[in-house]
Amino acid sequence: MTADSLLAITVLWGFVFIYAVMATMDFGAGFWSMIYINKEKTNATNIANRYLSPTWEVTNVFIVAIVIALVSFFPGATFILGTVLLLPGSFILILLALRSGFLVFSHVAKDYEKALTYVSGISGFIIPALLMLVLPITHGGYIEVINDVHQLKFDALLTSPNTYAFIGFAVSSTLFLSSLLLADYSNVADELEAYRVYRRDALILGPISLIMAIFIMLTLKNEANWLYTNMLDYMPYLIGSVVSFFIAGTALFLPSAKHNHRIGRPRLAVIAVTIQYLLASFAYGRAHLPYMIYPDVTIQSGFTHPNTFRALFITYIVGFLILFPGFVYFWKLFMKDKRYMKQNES
Amino acid sequence: MDDLVLARSLFGTTMGFHIIFATLGVGLPLMILCAELLYQKTKDHDYAIMAKRWTKGQAVLLGVAIPTGTIAGVQLALLWPGFMEVIGKVMALPFQIEIYAFFIEALFMSIYVYAADRISPKMRILSVSLVLLGASASAVLITNVHAFEGTPAGFRIENGEIVDVDPWAAFFNPSFFISAAHVAVSAYMTGAFIICTISAFKMLKNRKNQRVFSFHRKALMLSLAIGGIFSLLTALNGHESAQMLHEYQPEKLAAAEGLFETQDYAPLAIGGFTDKETQEIKYGIEIPWALSFLAGNSFETKVIGLNDFPEEYWPPLFVHTLFNGMVLIGSFLIFLSMVGFVWNKLLKKTHFPKPIMFAFVIAGPLSLLSIEFGWIFACTGRQPWVIYRILKTADVVTGSTQIGVLFILFTLIYVILGVAVLLVLKYYFKRHPVENELDGDLPPNGSMSVY
Ligand code: HDD
Numbered sequence: 001m002t003a004d005s006l007l008a009i010t011v012l013w014g015f016v017f018i019y020a021v022m023a024t025m026d027f028g029a030g031f032w033s034m035i036y037i038n039k040e041k042t043n044a045t046n047i048a049n050r051y052l053s054p055t056w057e058v059t060n061v062f063i064v065a066i067v068i069a070l071v072s073f074f075p076g077a078t079f080i081l082g083t084v085l086l087l088p089g090s091f092i093l094i095l096l097a098l099r100s101g102f103l104v105f106s107h108v109a110k111d112y113e114k115a116l117t118y119v120s121g122i123s124g125f126i127i128p129a130l131l132m133l134v135l136p137i138t139h140g141g142y143i144e145v146i147n148d149v150h151q152l153k154f155d156a157l158l159t160s161p162n163t164y165a166f167i168g169f170a171v172s173s174t175l176f177l178s179s180l181l182l183a184d185y186s187n188v189a190d191e192l193e194a195y196r197v198y199r200r201d202a203l204i205l206g207p208i209s210l211i212m213a214i215f216i217m218l219t220l221k222n223e224a225n226w227l228y229t230n231m232l233d234y235m236p237y238l239i240g241s242v243v244s245f246f247i248a249g250t251a252l253f254l255p256s257a258k259h260n261h262r263i264g265r266p267r268l269a270v271i272a273v274t275i276q277y278l279l280a281s282f283a284y285g286r287a288h289l290p291y292m293i294y295p296d297v298t299i300q301s302g303f304t305h306p307n308t309f310r311a312l313f314i315t316y317i318v319g320f321l322i323l324f325p326g327f328v329y330f331w332k333l334f335m336k337d338k339r340y341m342k343q344n345e346s
Numbered sequence: 347m348d349d350l351v352l353a354r355s356l357f358g359t360t361m362g363f364h365i366i367f368a369t370l371g372v373g374l375p376l377m378i379l380c381a382e383l384l385y386q387k388t389k390d391h392d393y394a395i396m397a398k399r400w401t402k403g404q405a406v407l408l409g410v411a412i413p414t415g416t417i418a419g420v421q422l423a424l425l426w427p428g429f430m431e432v433i434g435k436v437m438a439l440p441f442q443i444e445i446y447a448f449f450i451e452a453l454f455m456s457i458y459v460y461a462a463d464r465i466s467p468k469m470r471i472l473s474v475s476l477v478l479l480g481a482s483a484s485a486v487l488i489t490n491v492h493a494f495e496g497t498p499a500g501f502r503i504e505n506g507e508i509v510d511v512d513p514w515a516a517f518f519n520p521s522f523f524i525s526a527a528h529v530a531v532s533a534y535m536t537g538a539f540i541i542c543t544i545s546a547f548k549m550l551k552n553r554k555n556q557r558v559f560s561f562h563r564k565a566l567m568l569s570l571a572i573g574g575i576f577s578l579l580t581a582l583n584g585h586e587s588a589q590m591l592h593e594y595q596p597e598k599l600a601a602a603e604g605l606f607e608t609q610d611y612a613p614l615a616i617g618g619f620t621d622k623e624t625q626e627i628k629y630g631i632e633i634p635w636a637l638s639f640l641a642g643n644s645f646e647t648k649v650i651g652l653n654d655f656p657e658e659y660w661p662p663l664f665v666h667t668l669f670n671g672m673v674l675i676g677s678f679l680i681f682l683s684m685v686g687f688v689w690n691k692l693l694k695k696t697h698f699p700k701p702i703m704f705a706f707v708i709a710g711p712l713s714l715l716s717i718e719f720g721w722i723f724a725c726t727g728r729q730p731w732v733i734y735r736i737l738k739t740a741d742v743v744t745g746s747t748q749i750g751v752l753f754i755l756f757t758l759i760y761v762i763l764g765v766a767v768l769l770v771l772k773y774y775f776k777r778h779p780v781e782n783e784l785d786g787d788l789p790p791n792g793s794m795s796v797y
Pocket residue numbers: 489496525526528529532533535536580581583584585587588589591598672673674675676677713714716717718719720721722723724725727
């Protein structure tokens with residue numbers, strides 16, 4: 001592992017992490033706005049939509065950014081991944097297209113809002129499940145080479161309990177994270193009914209996602225033992241992750257600092273949960289190295305040309321400097337401006 | 347059908363669908379910006395209403411532009427993994443920079459659409475400008491990858507290994523500026539003519555309602571001005587594109603013109619069909635010497651014919667028709683904007699006669715058709731190469747074999763999205779006719795909310 005390829009995989013991992021958080025929010029918000037569509041009173045749907053409307057486009061750019069970072073940093077891995085992911089990748093694309101399209105349409109054509117919201121809500125939680133499939137595929141054992149062509153062994157993939165552990169984790173995490181973030185969002189907007197609903201959902205889904213994570217570890221032991229043993233080397237991170245989870249849970253029961261009659265400090269919980277996922281995904285990612293696809297592709301063998309890497313890295317720095325003020329302005333307008341968050345109409 | 351043909355059909359269909367929305371995503375922000383600027387200058391509320399309604403339309407189109415673009419980007423890696431491997435090593439820069447352009451566009455589009463009522467007119471103009479900048483930059487950058495496929499630079503292949511990589515030389519490959527400019531100006535022109543179509547159609551339908559009629563007339567005049575300027579630039583630059591082909595991809599130009607024998611004083615063939623057996627254009631019109639002049643600005647320019655290349659390297663000969671279609675439409679639209687200009691500004695007549703109005707109505711669809719022709723010509727005319735004289739399309743295609751099913755599924759999705767977007771647009775603008783807004787007063791500070 002050279003310093004360059006390590007740097008590149010870190011950037012890629014950073015994108016994946018940011019996308020994972022933003023996308024769970026995005027997909028989860030779509031799901032909740034479907035679930036609470038008939039509860040006019042609680043405003044829960046409105047809250048979800050208000051968050052969702054301005055962010056989905058920005059979130060979508062991150063998925064493109066991940067694909068581009070993968071292709072440009074690790075063209076060697078792209079070749080095999082592109083070949084084996086043709087079918088699952090295409091299904092994700094189709095669902096994503098339906099969802100994004102109908103999400104936008106549902107805001108415009110109010111009469112059809114219900115039907116359209118169902119399309120975007122349902123595809124919204126299937127997509128994370130499918131996206132998560134990429135992880136077990138990179139663990140090895142599900143790819144075979146026939147006539148020089150890499151092929152996915154669907155039967156092996158679909159009969160492995162590990163696969164289902166990942167899917168369960170993806171879905172429960174999506175709903176957990178999004179309900180927690182929406183709880184925070186509605187708390188800031190002083191929407192008490194919505195806050196109550198989302199806080200309750202987070203309390204139910206948190207433990208489920210933790211159980212799914214444990215289920216992943218248990219099945220990993222059999223299905224991809226190399227990864228399991230590597231992960232055990234990062235035990236302190238895993239323990240730290242679980243501790244953060246319990247801190248988040250506790251935070252939801254503490255009395256509110258600013259308001260007398262409210263229970264919970266959702267902002268603290270959000271921060272703790274972010275740390276929880278950060279620690280766990282770091283342990284997972286670090287244990288995964290040097291393999292990108294076990295055992296065929298390492299970050300070294302798939303790495304791009306060094307000249308290209310250098311040029312890319314310069315654009316990353318320049319791009320970041322240019323974009324940063326834009327992100328700050330965006331954040332101020334939509335996440336902090338109470339005029340926006342408190343509007344009654346979405 | 348073999349998997350190569352299916353993969354090409356699938357990718358071509360994706361691009362053919364994406365380009366409709368992508369082009370409008372580049373062209374409409376220019377119109378919106380012009381309307382915003384005119385509003386701040388003239389304080390005529392009609393322009394504010396235009397900006398608002400066009401933004402609404404653009405926001406709906408985004409619902410298709412973005413997911414289909416995402417499909418295009420991922421499909422490049424799924425269908426052509428061998429191609430993306432080379433691109434990743436050599437030509438990654440434009441893709442990477444394009445991401446920043448997307449971010450700029452996405453951030454400021456959201457700000458313009460969802461925060462319009464909370465920001466000052468200055469910030470609004472800045473936001474639309476940045477949307478325009480982001481969209482144009484993404485078009486220019488993605489076109490650069492296409493330019494690189496035609497005129498590769500910045501690397502060599504030695505024993506199957508990619509060596510001597512110079513990513514900036516690849517970025518500034520010989521046809522970058524010309525292609526990028528052509529795509530940008532043709533997109534601005536298309537955005538303008540789509541507005542021309544809509545306003546001319548509405549004028550025909552609202553001849554009795556003076557208020558609505560005059561609103562659409564203002565939009566029509568604006569669109570004719572912008573469309574006229576950019577159609578002229580498109581043609582001038584298209585001429586340079588053809589000269590660029592003459593220099594770098596002579597067999598593509600030969601196929602575009604149906605020229606078999608290398609010759610000076612070469613004739614330009616318009617219309618007709620290329621016949622491979624008799625090696626001539628059937629049913630076409632020939633303008634003597636014109637092709638030589640077009641290719642090199644002199645009648646003595648020697649233009650290379652197809653017979654100088656092995657037949658396996660010939661592009662498909664039907665590209666002649668596509669090229670003709672593009673040039674014909676381009677010329678017609680320049681002519682049309684001139685007619686509009688002469689009629690209105692020189693002859694000072696306020697009403698256009700019916701035949702001209704009908705021509706205005708079809709201008710937008712024609713322009714879009716021209717975009718399709720141009721792209722299919724550019725991509726299909728490159729065959730059998732995916733990277734000219736370096737990498738063949740057949741060598742980069744995926745080894746997977748389930749493409750037929752995917753072709754059907756994706757086509758179905760495009761049909762669904764295409765129909766849905768039309769229905770939603772129709773629904774929205776029926777529910778919110780412009781009459782309502784013309785009567786209602788806008789808030790005095792010139793702010794507006796699109797949602
Ligand atoms: C409104 C659309 C439009 C119009 C009116 C024109 N074009 Fe065009 N043309 C395009 C839209 C376009 C395009 C879709 O944007 C293409 C496809 C690939 C590209 O770079 O731009 C293109 C490609 C393209 C190419 C091929 C470049 C390549 O293969 O890399 C040539 C030679 C021309 N054009 C020439 C012309 C000429 C001489 C025109 C005279 C009026 C003209 N175009 C009008």
